[in-house]
Amino acid sequence: MITWDDYAAIVGPEVIAQLHRLADRLGPAKFVHVNSTRTGGGVAEILSRAVPLLTEMGLKTTWEVIEGDPDVFEVTKGFHNALQGMRVQIEPALLDHYIEVNRENARRFAWDADFVMIHDPQPAYLINEIRDQAKHWIWRCHVDISRPNLKVWKFLREIVNQYEASVFSMSKFAQNLPHQQYIIRPSIDPLSDKNRELTEQEVQGVLDKLGIGRDKPIILQVSRFDSFKDPLGVIQSYRMVRKHTPCKLILAGGEATDDPEGPRIFAQVMDASHGDPDIHVLLLPPDAHYEINALQRAANIIVQKSTKEGFGLTVTEAMWKGKPVVGSAVGGIVLQVRDYNTGFLVNSPEGCAFRIRYLLNRPEMAKRMGKMAQEFVRSHFLITRTIRDYLTLLILLENPGSRHIEL
Numbered sequence: 287m288i289t290w291d292d293y294a295a296i297v298g299p300e301v302i303a304q305l306h307r308l309a310d311r312l313g314p315a316k317f318v319h320v321n322s323t324r325t326g327g328g329v330a331e332i333l334s335r336a337v338p339l340l341t342e343m344g345l346k347t348t349w350e351v352i353e354g355d356p357d358v359f360e361v362t363k364g365f366h367n368a369l370q371g372m373r374v375q376i377e378p379a380l381l382d383h384y385i386e387v388n389r390e391n392a393r394r395f396a397w398d399a400d401f402v403m404i405h406d407p408q409p410a411y412l413i414n415e416i417r418d419q420a421k422h423w424i425w426r427c428h429v430d431i432s433r434p435n436l437k438v439w440k441f442l443r444e445i446v447n448q449y450e451a452s453v454f455s456m457s458k459f460a461q462n463l464p465h466q467q468y469i470i471r472p473s474i475d476p477l478s479d480k481n482r483e484l485t486e487q488e489v490q491g492v493l494d495k496l497g498i499g500r501d502k503p504i505i506l507q508v509s510r511f512d513s514f515k516d517p518l519g520v521i522q523s524y525r526m527v528r529k530h531t532p533c534k535l536i537l538a539g540g541e542a543t544d545d546p547e548g549p550r551i552f553a554q555v556m557d558a559s560h561g562d563p564d565i566h567v568l569l570l571p572p573d574a575h576y577e578i579n580a581l582q583r584a585a586n587i588i589v590q591k592s593t594k595e596g597f598g599l600t601v602t603e604a605m606w607k608g609k610p611v612v613g614s615a616v617g618g619i620v621l622q623v624r625d626y627n628t629g630f631l632v633n634s635p636e637g638c639a640f641r642i643r644y645l646l647n648r649p650e651m652a653k654r655m656g657k658m659a660q661e662f663v664r665s666h667f668l669i670t671r672t673i674r675d676y677l678t679l680l681i682l683l684e685n686p687g688s689r690h691i692e693l
């Protein structure tokens with residue numbers, strides 16, 4: 287069983303003591319999180335660890351998942367794409383359907399909560415139906431909303447305006463809203479199956495099971511099959527590298543229950559990789575945390591070639607395993623990949639290929655960067671820091687006007 291002492295061994299006992307002091311200020315406050323999928327994607331990943339830890343801190347924390355049909359997830363994926371700047375048309379009838387699905391979900395809830403944190407746009411409309419079920423409503427946006435499609439944002443902003451506070455992953459995403467906006471970076475749990483230490487035998491066991499040899503250096507991208515993750519661009523970069531340097535590529539991903547685009551993008555990736563035995567496209571089940579952990583540890587270089595990225599937990603996961611990351615200079619990736627220190631930032635398939643080769647040819651430098659990456663994650667992107675930020679936010683909402691917290 288994992289204890290707070292195990293976390294203290296990683297982040298230091300004072301960090302854990304501070305969390306307890308913050309949690310004591312809140313007592314057994316009821317804190318409800320709502321999102322739209324229990325598995326797949328970064329939001330579910332964080333909630334699956336933050337909710338039990340907040341509960342252990344003494345808050346009555348629960349996690350609700352709204353239910354929907356394929357039509358509503360088409361709409362909400364449209365919201366997601368539009369917030370990340372894509373041009374999308376959403377029919378008025380589908381917007382009505384989004385509202386209706388939120389109404390149906392609202393009928394299932396009877397919270398009497400102190401705090402509700404609504405993650406992303408899918409369940410955002412709940413506030414219109416059951417506002418009196420919680421004292422404080424917080425909207426937590428996980429996507430890159432720096433340049434949203436204005437028509438869709440106008441519709442959503444009307445809803446978001448009603449919240450008491452919004453939380454974004456970086457200041458660039460802040461919007462013109464009539465309430466306080468907070469910046470809270472996502473994070474990973476170093477003791478979860480996705481991130482805990484593995485032995486060399488465990489890593490090898492997973493590679494054997496997946497039929498992946500280690501005859502050549504491994505380049506890896508872990509991502510849902512989503513166009514913003516640019517898996518086709520990764521294949522393009524890999525082909526450029528392969529002209530000069532032997533390597534193999536693993537594209538590992540799964541599907542999220544609230545993402546209807548996965549199968550189409552997966553088919554495109556299969557098509558693009560056809561006939562190359564050194565490209566492994568893995569469609570993993572949603573609970574393949576241990577396998578992803580092993581793949582990240584087996585990889586020589588990890589790539590995150592997204593064209594938009596709210597944060598990119600996969601980058602932190604890779605860095606925690608001491609891997610240098612070649613990542614696009616977009617969204618939250620720039621918070622993690624410090625160019626020339628913890629990895630390289632790139633802007634094109636050519637740039638990505640250049641940096642992959644650069645690192646493949648300099649294993650000592652790759653190792654040094656990986657070490658720096660790991661220490662950077664330790665001080666910035668571990669779950670204890672997110673828990674601290676959430677607790678601090680709740681205390682501030684309970685004490686409006688206070689500028690600092692006495693502990």
Ligand code: UDP
Binds near residue numbers: 327331510570574599
């Ligand atoms: N992930 C997973 N299985 C997959 C693909 C991704 O468990 O097949 C995890 C990945 O390890 C990371 C999260 O899902 O923890 C993805 O978070 P990120 O912020 O990188 O992207 P998002 O999917 O939220 O856009």
